[in-house]
Amino acid sequence: MIGRIVGKSVGEIIFRQSYKEDVKIGEILIADDREKNALFFLRVVDIEYGQEGEKWGIKAAGDMLLLDEKNEKYELREKDRRLYKICICKPLGYIQNGRFYKPKTLPSHFCVVRRANKNDYKFLEKYMGDIEIGKIRSGEKEIDVKVGIKGELIPYHIGIFATTGMGKSNLMRVFAASAMNLGKYGILIIDPHGEYYEGGIGKGLKDHPKADERLVVYSPHAKFGINRLKISAYEINVTDLEDIFSFSEAQKEALYALHSKFGKKWLVELFEKEVAELSEIFGKRIQDITFSVLKRRADRIMRSEIIHRDENVTTTDAIIKDLYDGKVVLIDTSGLYEYEELLVSVVLARKILNNNKKLFRDKERFKKIPPVLITVEEAQRVLHNGIFAQIAREGRKFKVGLCAITQQPKLIKEELLSQFNTFFILGLADEGDRNILKSSAKQDISKLEKEIQTLEVGEALITYPGAPFAIPAKIHWYDDYIENMRANENKNEKNKEILNERVDEGFY
Numbered sequence: 001m002i003g004r005i006v007g008k009s010v011g012e013i014i015f016r017q018s019y020k021e022d023v024k025i026g027e028i029l030i031a032d033d034r035e036k037n038a039l040f041f042l043r044v045v046d047i048e049y050g051q052e053g054e055k056w057g058i059k060a061a062g063d064m065l066l067l068d069e070k071n072e073k074y075e076l077r078e079k080d081r082r083l084y085k086i087c088i089c090k091p092l093g094y095i096q097n098g099r100f101y102k103p104k105t106l107p108s109h110f111c112v113v114r115r116a117n118k119n120d121y122k123f124l125e126k127y128m129g130d131i132e133i134g135k136i137r138s139g140e141k142e143i144d145v146k147v148g149i150k151g152e153l154i155p156y157h158i159g160i161f162a163t164t165g166m167g168k169s170n171l172m173r174v175f176a177a178s179a180m181n182l183g184k185y186g187i188l189i190i191d192p193h194g195e196y197y198e199g200g201i202g203k204g205l206k207d208h209p210k211a212d213e214r215l216v217v218y219s220p221h222a223k224f225g226i227n228r229l230k231i232s233a234y235e236i237n238v239t240d241l242e243d244i245f246s247f248s249e250a251q252k253e254a255l256y257a258l259h260s261k262f263g264k265k266w267l268v269e270l271f272e273k274e275v276a277e278l279s280e281i282f283g284k285r286i287q288d289i290t291f292s293v294l295k296r297r298a299d300r301i302m303r304s305e306i307i308h309r310d311e312n313v314t315t316t317d318a319i320i321k322d323l324y325d326g327k328v329v330l331i332d333t334s335g336l337y338e339y340e341e342l343l344v345s346v347v348l349a350r351k352i353l354n355n356n357k358k359l360f361r362d363k364e365r366f367k368k369i370p371p372v373l374i375t376v377e378e379a380q381r382v383l384h385n386g387i388f389a390q391i392a393r394e395g396r397k398f399k400v401g402l403c404a405i406t407q408q409p410k411l412i413k414e415e416l417l418s419q420f421n422t423f424f425i426l427g428l429a430d431e432g433d434r435n436i437l438k439s440s441a442k443q444d445i446s447k448l449e450k451e452i453q454t455l456e457v458g459e460a461l462i463t464y465p466g467a468p469f470a471i472p473a474k475i476h477w478y479d480d481y482i483e484n485m486r487a488n489e490n491k492n493e494k495n496k497e498i499l500n501e502r503v504d505e506g507f508y
């Protein structure tokens, strides 16, 4: 027993803490109401000092200070009765007759509060999805109930938010590892730091037991087992360039004129033709200076090591096919210039959305393709407009989801953020970042300020449609997660062998 309820309302429960116990913020406790035969779930959101008699404490501290100066000891009489702590809790809901209800009634007066055990959390299992990412957490303690996200929520977009070093990339690796196990979802990961494949200090996606069948990697630094990242100049649209560079109205006009004249060869023609030639074709309509500026941009793109000019080779089609086959496709863009990385992301995102839109018209074929998730690190750079904003707004209809990973959610427009239905909130130091998430999350996290502030590395709060409340989780550490996977696989293999031997020996 850790306390007894003393107040206060349906929206806020407070209890006096037993002096023997130490409660922490974020812990989920149970008010075990025998009178009502109900279990109330309470999340500790704050802890305050309490004392019997108002001024007594101030006087006692003064007396102590005087005695300190004289190096004498102070004896507190009835310390355990007079001094106490008050835990302030947000009620999460209650279970009665096997059903979970939102908090709309009060536990009985002086109801006993205790710590939750694994059985108390059992009801959460039905809210969990197939993409496993960790375990339930109460405060700092991990509880042996798995936490997973439903794959069907992928097209409703996912946000991963945390200050640097709090565990965003690890979470994404774990997410990808679970998706690789399932083989039911297409996950595209754009990796600007080159940290997903090898893993850096820890293990990487290449160490996953199913990497051979379910992981496809593209990189400009191709080596054994890795495809060379190349996109065709003919696949680049005018809109793609508009997404990554800013152009004046006159320049935009010229780009569209080039496109309507040369079709998908527009970029190659712009690159190959001299300004004088272009002037001759387009006449006075477009100034030479406009072409010169555009040609400089085209030059930069065409000379990039990731652009090729072979019309028949399109890596993007192969990538889309792998995604439809339920694989994880990793695009390593480390070492590239930012404009190259953005160009790859934008072209791929647009082609995936357009392809799905095309398939959408054929209901039978559309039904067969899996949800596809496009993951972008430092998402605040690309989300503002263009293809990524378009996917955020209309992707759900076409089974394309975005996973935005960012340290600064406040840089994302609120209107766009509200399109994201699943939030992984890890430790966030900045108040502005926490506030913007508060107003967009699908569960009420308004009282969880202190918990979010004090989340340790790898600890998260997860909100998604249909969750009974913001789910506290400890994200698996990727290395341990795949280590366990291997151990389980070996165990299953062994069991199979034993079974076969026994069958051979005539046991069965």
Ligand SMILES: Nc1ncnc2c1ncn2[C@@H]1O[C@H](COP(=O)(O)OP(=O)(O)OP(=O)(O)O)[C@@H](O)[C@H]1O
Binding pocket: 162, 163, 164, 165, 166, 167, 168, 169, 170, 171, 201, 407, 457, 458, 459, 474, 475, 476, 477, 478
């Ligand atoms: N779930 C976890 N369990 C244990 N340790 C973790 C966990 N997640 C992250 N860590 C530790 O924190 C370190 C940083 O994690 P990670 O690289 O995922 O952070 P990040 O949020 O992606 O950082 P950055 O903003 O720099 O990209 C890891 O190297 C690891 O030591």
Ligand SMILES: [Mg+2]
Binding pocket: 168, 169, 170
């Ligand atoms: Mg990271």
